[in-house]
Amino acid sequence: MKNVLVTGATSGIGKATCNSLLNEGYRVFALGRDVEKIKDLLDQFSEQLHFLAIDLNSYQEYTKIFDEFLSGQKLDGLVHCAGMEETLPINLYTPEAVQRIFNINVFSGIELMRFFAKKKYSNEGAGVVFLASVMATLGQAGKTGYCASKSAILGMVKSLALELAKRKIRVNAISPGVVNTPMTQKLFSQIEEDNIERIKNMHPLGIGEVEDVTPTILFLLSEGSKWITGQNFIIDGGYSIQ
Amino acid sequence: MNKAEFIKGLEEELELEITLTAETDLKGLDEWDSMAAMLLIGYVSNEFGLTLTADDIKNISTVQSLIERIGVEKFN
Numbered sequence: 001m002k003n004v005l006v007t008g009a010t011s012g013i014g015k016a017t018c019n020s021l022l023n024e025g026y027r028v029f030a031l032g033r034d035v036e037k038i039k040d041l042l043d044q045f046s047e048q049l050h051f052l053a054i055d056l057n058s059y060q061e062y063t064k065i066f067d068e069f070l071s072g073q074k075l076d077g078l079v080h081c082a083g084m085e086e087t088l089p090i091n092l093y094t095p096e097a098v099q100r101i102f103n104i105n106v107f108s109g110i111e112l113m114r115f116f117a118k119k120k121y122s123n124e125g126a127g128v129v130f131l132a133s134v135m136a137t138l139g140q141a142g143k144t145g146y147c148a149s150k151s152a153i154l155g156m157v158k159s160l161a162l163e164l165a166k167r168k169i170r171v172n173a174i175s176p177g178v179v180n181t182p183m184t185q186k187l188f189s190q191i192e193e194d195n196i197e198r199i200k201n202m203h204p205l206g207i208g209e210v211e212d213v214t215p216t217i218l219f220l221l222s223e224g225s226k227w228i229t230g231q232n233f234i235i236d237g238g239y240s241i242q
Numbered sequence: 243m244n245k246a247e248f249i250k251g252l253e254e255e256l257e258l259e260i261t262l263t264a265e266t267d268l269k270g271l272d273e274w275d276s277m278a279a280m281l282l283i284g285y286v287s288n289e290f291g292l293t294l295t296a297d298d299i300k301n302i303s304t305v306q307s308l309i310e311r312i313g314v315e316k317f318n
């Protein structure tokens with residue numbers, strides 16, 4: 001059985017990824033903060049699914065993930081879905097606010113990889129998927145922190161892909177457009193109705209559902225993608241081609 | 243933070259030419275646009291940990307109505 005570590009497993013894209021992996025027979029090591037939100041999957045897949053509640057901003061706790069939670073199992077995959085989104089005009093982007101968004105969106109990913117890259121924690125040929133965003137390559141007013149952090153992921157993915165190639169570990173990013181998750185619902189609650197309509201209309205195929213994104217994640221963890229590394233896959237219903 | 247400090251802070255964030263008072267109609271300001279709304283939401287979130295929704299913004303008129311939405315008891 002192949003082992004995959006999934007962060008952000010309690011919500012949205014991360015939870016849907018867990019669900020697909022479990023149905024495909026993977027063993028899933030899931031990380032999140034609020035266990036209540038993944039109770040249903042834990043009940044349904046009690047053998048295959050393991051959960052650890054952890055705040056990924058507490059870097060000193062990461063040895064718990066790799067030295068205790070995995071209990072000696074080596075990983076064949078890592079999907080880093082934990083992240084935050086925010087709208088904050090530049091006037092309000094204090095160093096603390098920048099730090100906050102980079103901590104979870106970027107630095108946690110680098111710290112996870114510092115462990116994952118070690119032979120004792122991962123198998124040769126493993127697949128790693130980072131969640132960037134179309135906002136990694138596009139811009140939007142009020143999104144300095146989000147766009148900068150998502151762009152940083154693309155740089156990190158390319159460097160890591162080169163560094164880990166000798167172990168046949170592949171590192172890729174996916175860049176979704178607007179996907180219907182709790183993150184998007186929160187965003188939509190903050191903007192006006194006609195603005196929401198405008199955002200929906202900017203996606204030629206409509207806004208996405210989590211099931212539109214997870215197949216690519218599973219593909220990037222699978223054998224079929226063993227010659228693909230350092231890439232960014234845009235999955236956005238056509239948003240970015242206009 | 244008291245009411246006067248809040249109003250002064252808001253005036254600075256929105257970079258207003260005029261002096262803001264509790265009675266000022268926010269949406270009547272020359273500077274009022276979607277970016278100003280974004281600044282207002284960010285300012286309130288930073289100071290009070292409260293995220294205003296689009297509906298809140300729609301319902302707010304004067305600075306006083308904003309203060310009431312945040313909760314008068316939060317000002318000392």
Ligand SMILES: NC(=O)c1ccc[n+]([C@@H]2O[C@H](COP(=O)([O-])OP(=O)(O)OC[C@H]3O[C@@H](n4cnc5c(N)ncnc54)[C@H](OP(=O)(O)O)[C@@H]3O)[C@@H](O)[C@H]2O)c1
Binds near residue numbers: 009
């Ligand atoms: N939804 C979209 O439209 C969209 C588009 C492009 C990219 N993305 C990216 O895709 C990823 C997943 O998005 P989503 O929509 O599924 O988001 P979501 O529903 O808001 O879920 C975010 C997840 O991250 C976890 N998380 C956040 N901060 C954490 C922390 N400090 N420690 C541990 N876990 C933490 C949350 O855990 P708890 O809930 O347990 O606290 C939750 O499981 C994000 O990186 C996002 O930027 C999303």
